[in-house]
Amino acid sequence: DAGITQSPRYKITETGRQVTLMCHQTWSHSYMFWYRQDLGHGLRLIYYSAAADITDKGEVPDGYVVSRSKTENFPLTLESATRSQTSVYFCASSEVGRQGAWEQYFGPGTRLTVT
């Protein structure tokens, strides 16, 4: 039972390059989320998805693009990376429909450095 995985775990890229972070979950959870975590800011929501082909902006969406063609995958793309996007990125998933809904489970994270 792999749960939720992210790839790559570490990435170094240059300013202006496009980079895609992958997230895959095996629980068939409806909801998936992308967060970034920076010192002094805690976890901030970038985008989330309620189901395949349904996505919405979070707190800090600028410079990011998401898609969700399959329930299990939720890639996050930085269209033109900037140094301010250097961060640790976490993917999470959640299910709905019972009291335990909204318990989010996190992937291991991707540490991204933009030089």
Added chain:
Amino acid sequence: QKEVEQNSGPLSVPEGAIASLNCTYSDRGSQSFFWYRQYSGKSPELIMSIYSNGDKEDGRFTAQLNKASQYVSLLIRDSQPSDSATYLCAVKFSGGYNKLIFGAGTRLAVHP
């Protein structure tokens, strides 16, 4: 403005003591509350969820919720050095806001 507030710490407790972590939130209508533990360099791990006023116990952990005071806490009994981590409080706000708001976290240090 949806806010979840935590004392950043560090909260330093001796091994074997009770660690008390606190969290306040801004939305009186919130119904779901969660505590996550995050070790340095790792991802957040869900350790407790609570939905009703009162106490919920799970092993050495007790979550306490007081909706009238908009306050949720986490008690860790018999603290161990392995409990040293950052503890994140998360709240699902009301009004169809289908996301969690996280506090910035409290760093706990348990010293032998």
